[in-house]
Each structure stands twice: as structure tokens, then as C-alpha cells.
Amino acid sequence: MTQVLTANRLDDGRVVFLTPTGDWSPDLNDACTVSDDDAAQELSAVGALAEAACTVIGPYLIEVLEDEGQLQAAAIREAIRAAGPTVQAGQF
Amino acid sequence: MYRYDEFDHQLVTERVEQFRKQVDRRLAGKLTEDQFKPLRLMNGLYLQLHAYMLRVNVPYGVLSARQLRKLADIARRYDRGYGHFTTRQNIQYNWVSLADTPDILADLATVEMNAMQSSGNCVRNITADPFAGRARDEIEDPRVWCELIRQYSILNPEFAYLPRKFKIAVTGAPNDRAAVGVHDIGLRMHHDADGRPGFEVLVGGGQGRTPVIGKTIRDWIEPEEILAYIEAILRVYNLHGRRDNLYKARIKILVNALGIDKFREMVDAEWEAIRGQGLTVPEAEQARIAQYFRPPAWASLRDIDAELELQATADPAFGAWLNSNVSAHKAPGYAIVSLSLKAPGREPGDLSADKMDAVATLADLYSLGELRVTHRQNLVLPDVRQADLKELFRELVSLELATPNIGLLTDMIACPGLDYCALANARSIPVAQDISRHFTAVDKLQEIGALSINISGCMNACGHHHVGNIGILGVDKKGKEFFQITLGGASDQNATLGDRLGPGLPQAEVPGAIEAIVDTYLAQRESEQETFLATYRRVGIDPFKTAVYGEEPVRRVA
Numbered sequence: 187m188t189q190v191l192t193a194n195r196l197d198d199g200r201v202v203f204l205t206p207t208g209d210w211s212p213d214l215n216d217a218c219t220v221s222d223d224d225a226a227q228e229l230s231a232v233g234a235l236a237e238a239a240c241t242v243i244g245p246y247l248i249e250v251l252e253d254e255g256q257l258q259a260a261a262i263r264e265a266i267r268a269a270g271p272t273v274q275a276g277q278f
Numbered sequence: 279m280y281r282y283d284e285f286d287h288q289l290v291t292e293r294v295e296q297f298r299k300q301v302d303r304r305l306a307g308k309l310t311e312d313q314f315k316p317l318r319l320m321n322g323l324y325l326q327l328h329a330y331m332l333r334v335n336v337p338y339g340v341l342s343a344r345q346l347r348k349l350a351d352i353a354r355r356y357d358r359g360y361g362h363f364t365t366r367q368n369i370q371y372n373w374v375s376l377a378d379t380p381d382i383l384a385d386l387a388t389v390e391m392n393a394m395q396s397s398g399n400c401v402r403n404i405t406a407d408p409f410a411g412r413a414r415d416e417i418e419d420p421r422v423w424c425e426l427i428r429q430y431s432i433l434n435p436e437f438a439y440l441p442r443k444f445k446i447a448v449t450g451a452p453n454d455r456a457a458v459g460v461h462d463i464g465l466r467m468h469h470d471a472d473g474r475p476g477f478e479v480l481v482g483g484g485q486g487r488t489p490v491i492g493k494t495i496r497d498w499i500e501p502e503e504i505l506a507y508i509e510a511i512l513r514v515y516n517l518h519g520r521r522d523n524l525y526k527a528r529i530k531i532l533v534n535a536l537g538i539d540k541f542r543e544m545v546d547a548e549w550e551a552i553r554g555q556g557l558t559v560p561e562a563e564q565a566r567i568a569q570y571f572r573p574p575a576w577a578s579l580r581d582i583d584a585e586l587e588l589q590a591t592a593d594p595a596f597g598a599w600l601n602s603n604v605s606a607h608k609a610p611g612y613a614i615v616s617l618s619l620k621a622p623g624r625e626p627g628d629l630s631a632d633k634m635d636a637v638a639t640l641a642d643l644y645s646l647g648e649l650r651v652t653h654r655q656n657l658v659l660p661d662v663r664q665a666d667l668k669e670l671f672r673e674l675v676s677l678e679l680a681t682p683n684i685g686l687l688t689d690m691i692a693c694p695g696l697d698y699c700a701l702a703n704a705r706s707i708p709v710a711q712d713i714s715r716h717f718t719a720v721d722k723l724q725e726i727g728a729l730s731i732n733i734s735g736c737m738n739a740c741g742h743h744h745v746g747n748i749g750i751l752g753v754d755k756k757g758k759e760f761f762q763i764t765l766g767g768a769s770d771q772n773a774t775l776g777d778r779l780g781p782g783l784p785q786a787e788v789p790g791a792i793e794a795i796v797d798t799y800l801a802q803r804e805s806e807q808e809t810f811l812a813t814y815r816r817v818g819i820d821p822f823k824t825a826v827y828g829e830e831p832v833r834r835v836a
């Protein structure tokens with residue numbers, strides 16, 4: 187199972203993903219992927235530090251799938267978090 | 279409408295500055311999320327799926343054109359150019375940043391608005407009949423009492439940490455447009471034999487995972503005693519409501535556990551102890567608040583039914599709109615106009631900043647500068663001259679706000695669901711969009727007649743699915759979205775909870791199922807006057823079950 191670490195950014199609440207360089211990116215494809223428990227724990231530890239430093243809120247691991255080089259969140263909820271609402275909000 | 283006095287101004291301004299400092303400390307890393315969360319919630323700020331969400335109170339759904347312009351301005355400057363009207367007659371912004379929030383609250387304060395107690399375990403925005411003070415069937419204007427309850431409950435330290443949130447709704451009309459039966463406290467105004475007003479008090483109604491219709495705890499409370507009586511209820515709840523289990527913390531659970539008679543006894547004991555003291559509303563105060571709600575200077579006009587009928591014959595689209603979107607006003611020659619935020623394929627309750635501005639202009643031009651928000655997520659112009667209806671209709675058509683569907687099948691309530699909400703199991707908005715695209719024929723909608731569809735994205739039931747004539751509840755089954763249908767719910771004076779039709783359906787099958795249900799109704803009804811609800815109550819659920827699932831119910835996943 188491939189996982190990435192996600193959270194919401196403190197200042198604007200936006201969905202972000204932990205990158206390999208330890209930054210947080212709004213793009214799921216920038217995320218650092220891990221596929222074993224030890225590495226996942228390491229990601230979580232980085233997340234906990236970022237939360238303690240008030241950079242992000244509520245970090246947690248999510249499952250992702252790889253499709254033609256693109257990352258895709260496995261759960262609908264996470265897919266919507268990553269891509270935004272599925273409705274054309276604000277057009278009306 | 280009510281205008282802030284010096285105390286309101288001071289309270290709101292001080293609160294904004296207090297929150298500004300709290301936000302500064304949070305952004306500077308001096309407060310953890312655990313410490314900050316209760317503070318932001320007290321100011322209406324949630325963290326949703328994609329961003330912070332700010333819920334702004336529209337007290338009992340009454341809004342001025344000036345306030346709506348400010349709401350548009352905020353949507354444009356701090357959000358993505360739109361807002362969402364909710365089933366609590368409030369407005370939500372979905373994309374605000376934490377750093378901007380104190381400025382937004384300061385902006386709101388300039389038009390006498392705030393976001394206090396729009397979340398958290400406290401008394402929430404008081405909701406009311408959106409036609410209050412205007413409806414022809416009204417007995418008493420409830421807004422005076424809504425305002426008194428607002429002032430009493432806002433930042434009331436005794437009730438800042440109730441076991442759970444607490445919702446109060448008030449109606450002054452026999453036709454309940456405020457869903458008082460599904461509130462923690464529901465108030466219905468009646469007249470006694472001498473024509474003096476008083477309150478019937480319902481308690482323990484609510485939706486969520488344990489839906490309950492409120493029970494009448496008192497059939498008569500003198501108006502000046504209503505605050506003391508509410509306080510007695512809140513005290514009993516505050517002391518005895520469960521705090522150990524989130525799902526058992528609402529007052530409905532307490533009332534059910536004790537039984538209404540025992541609960542009444544406890545409330546009465548408390549009431550006797552505080553009765554006739556500081557919470558009796560003095561006549562002068564009643565009069566002071568009442569003057570804000572004096573009827574505006576309506577011109578002396580006459581009803582022009584015959585002329586409207588002629589116009590309707592000449593222009594059937596206008597006629598259809600008159601039929602469903604225009605309601606009787608208490609002043610002759612005036613009408614109450616509902617603006618549908620449910621055009622086909624739209625997100626129920628959403629409105630762009632540009633349209634908010636346009637609606638504010640229409641309110642100034644045609645409705646003495648006032649508006650209402652309904653719990654069915656529409657807007658209302660409460661004071662329109664009947665002679666202006668045709669012209670207003672034309673303006674509304676160009677704004678896509680004249681869909682003639684108020685009270686009809688496509689006037690759906692839909693909560694934000696999984697497109698926005700962190701608690702959701704499934705998406706509500708796309709389901710509403712599918713249904714509204716499926717049923718576009720105006721004739722058909724009018725033929726079907728009164729029918730409410732209410733959609734919630736999870737058991738929390740913000741979309742009032744339990745009390746929709748047709749309720750739709752989103753559930754998650756092994757990571758997939760399914761939708762359970764209930765039939766026979768109602769939120770009016772004869773409120774009932776819907777019955778579950780059968781196993782959940784995938785989204786794609788929902789419009790077809792609704793069509794099968796509607797066709798069954800049309801085939802079964804005894805006359806055109808028999809509403810969907812009446813037919814359902816007469817024939818029961820079985821024909822509808824068969825229509826949707828066939829003779830042998832198919833086993834499905836959800």
C-alpha cells in the first residue's frame with residue numbers, strides 16, 4: 187500500500203501534502219510516497235513536528251494509487267480533498 | 279428591522295478584537311489547534327475539507343439590502359466570490375483564510391452582523407418563519423420574541439458550555455414554515471379567547487442520528503414569561519444532559535430518557551424558582567424592541583387579482599411563477615416573493631457575489647430594502663407591490679432566480695455534503711443537481727404539486743432528510759457513496775419522520791427512483807388536490823417500494 191501524508195495548512199486551511207524535501211505542497215503529485223510501515227511512521231513523525239510548530243493542522247496518512255505516473259487518492263473523500271469540490275461552485 | 283444599540287455595538291466590536299488577538303497568537307504558534315479550536319468555533323469558524331469555513335448569523339433570517347451588499351463584498355474580497363445559504367437561515371463562506379477572519383468579522387460588524395455562537399455547544403441562531411410580519415396567515419409577528427431570545431442567549435455565560443448545541447425556532451403562523459417540531463425548543467404563537475398572544479412550547483425535537491419530533495411541554499406561556507421558561511428548560515438540560523457521549527448529548531435524549539412528564543416537572547420546579555423575577559420582560563422593553571418591527575409604511579392599495587390573472591394568461595411562464603413563488607401578504611396590494619436558488623443544475627443555496635448585489639438592488643427597488651433567508655435555502659422579498667410583480671419577474675428571470683419551483687419537487691434542500699464537509703459520507707449537491715436536471719418540465723412539476731426533497735450527506739441531517747416528503751441520506755459503504763431514501767417526512771405543523779424505503783442506491787439510480795416514486799404517487803392519488811404526502815399517508819409505503827425495487831426486493835450493498 188502506497189501512502190502519503192496530508193494535512194491542512196494553518197494560515198488558509200488549504201489541503202497540503204508532505205513533499206520529499208519536507209515542504210508542504212497543495213499538489214498531491216508533489217507528495218513523498220512511502221510503501222512500508224517504518225517509512226510511514228517517519229512521515230507521521232515529521233507531520234507531528236509540523237503540527238507542533240503550527241505549520242499544519244491534523245496530519246494523517248492516506249492511501250494513494252499510481253495511475254500513469256499520476257498519484258490518485260484511493261478514497262473518494264481524499265480525492266475530493268486533493269482536487270477540490272466536484273461541483274462548479276460559485277458559477278451561480 | 280432591529281438595529282444594534284450601543285451595547286450590541288460594544289459587544290460585537292470587543293469580540294472582534296478579542297478574536298483578532300487569539301488569531302495572532304495562533305498564527306504566531308503560541309496556541310495549539312486543541313487550544314484554539316474552541317475559540318474559533320465560538321466565532322463561527324470551522325475547518326472543513328478544503329479550507330476554513332465561516333458561518334455568519336442572519337438572525338431569524340432577516341437581512342437588509344445593505345447587509346446583503348456587504349455579504350457580497352466579503353464573498354468577493356475574502357472568498358471565491360460566492361456564499362452558501364443554510365438551513366439555519368445563515369450564510370457560509372467556504373474558502374476564507376484564518377488571517378483574514380478578524381477583518382471579515384470587523385466588516386460584518388459595520389453592518390451589524392456577527393458570527394458569534396454560529397457553532398459550538400451553545401444557543402445557535404434563532405430561526406423563524408421567513409414570512410414573519412408579512413404573511414397573511416400570521417397570528418403574531420414572532421420577530422420581537424426572536425430578538426429578545428437572541429439578546430438573552432448571546433454570550434450568556436451560564437449557557438456557554440451546554441452539553442451540546444441548542445437550536446430554537448419560532449413561528450407566529452399556524453402554517454409552520456420554520457420547522458419548529460424538529461428543534462430543541464420550538465415555539466408556536468397562539469391567541470387566547472381574548473385575542474392576546476402566548477406561546478405553545480415544544481421541546482426535545484431534533485434530527486441527526488436519533489430523529490425526534492418535539493413534544494408540547496406547555497401549551498400556554500405568557501409572552502413576558504418566555505425567557506424565564508426557556509431559562510428553566512436550559513438549566514434542567516445543562517445540569518442533566520449527558521456530557522459523556524456526543525451522540526446522546528442533545529436535549530431530545532434527556533427528554534426521552536426522563537419522559538416528557540418528568541422533564542416537565544423538573545422544568546416547572548426550576549421555573550417556579552425564577553418566575554416573576556429578572557427575566558420577566560418589562561413592557562417598556564417589549565415595546566422598545568417591537569418598534570423595530572413595526573410594519574413599514576405600506577401604501578394603501580388594493581389586491582389586483584383580476585389583473586394578475588390576465589397577465590398570467592397572457593404569459594404562462596409568469597403565471598407559473600405567480601403560482602409557486604408568490605405568497606399572500608397581509609397588506610392589500612402587496613405580495614411576498616420567493617427567489618428560487620434552485621435553478622436546474624445549480625448548487626442549492628449558493629449565490630454569487632454579483633447576484634447578491636443584484637438582489638440587493640431589487641430589494642431596494644421593489645421591497646423596501648428588506649430580504650429574508652428561508653430554511654429551505656431560498657431568499658425572499660417580503661414587501662413587493664402586486665403591480666410590480668411582472669416587472670420584478672422579468673428582472674429575476676434574467677438573474678436565473680425565477681425558477682417557478684418554490685415548494686415543488688426541485689426546490690430541494692441539500693447540505694454541502696462531501697464536496698465541502700469534513701463529516702460527510704457522500705456528496706449531496708450532485709444528487710440535487712441530477713434530480714433538478716431530470717425534472718425540468720415546469721408543467722410536470724406543477725402537476726406533481728407540493729413535494730419536498732431534502733438531502734443530507736451524513737447522519738447529522740443538516741439537509742433535514744428525515745422531514746423531507748422524500749428524504750435522501752448519503753451513506754458510505756466500503757468506500758462507495760450510496761443514497762438511502764425515506765418517504766413521508768414533513769416539517770410543518772404536522773411534522774413526521776420519514777420511513778425508510780429500502781436499501782441504498784448508487785447516485786446514478788437516484789433520479790430514476792424519484793421518478794418511479796412520483797409516478798406511483800400520480801397513479802395512486804385520488805384527485806389533483808391530494809398531495810404526495812396525503813397520498814403516502816393513505817396508501818402506505820408498499821406501492822412505492824415495489825415501484826423502486828420491484829416485487830422481489832433486490833439485495834443491495836447498502
Ligand code: SF4
Binds near residue numbers: 693702734737
Ligand atoms: S449533514 Fe453531514 S455532510 Fe451534510 S453538512 Fe451536515 S455534517 Fe456535513
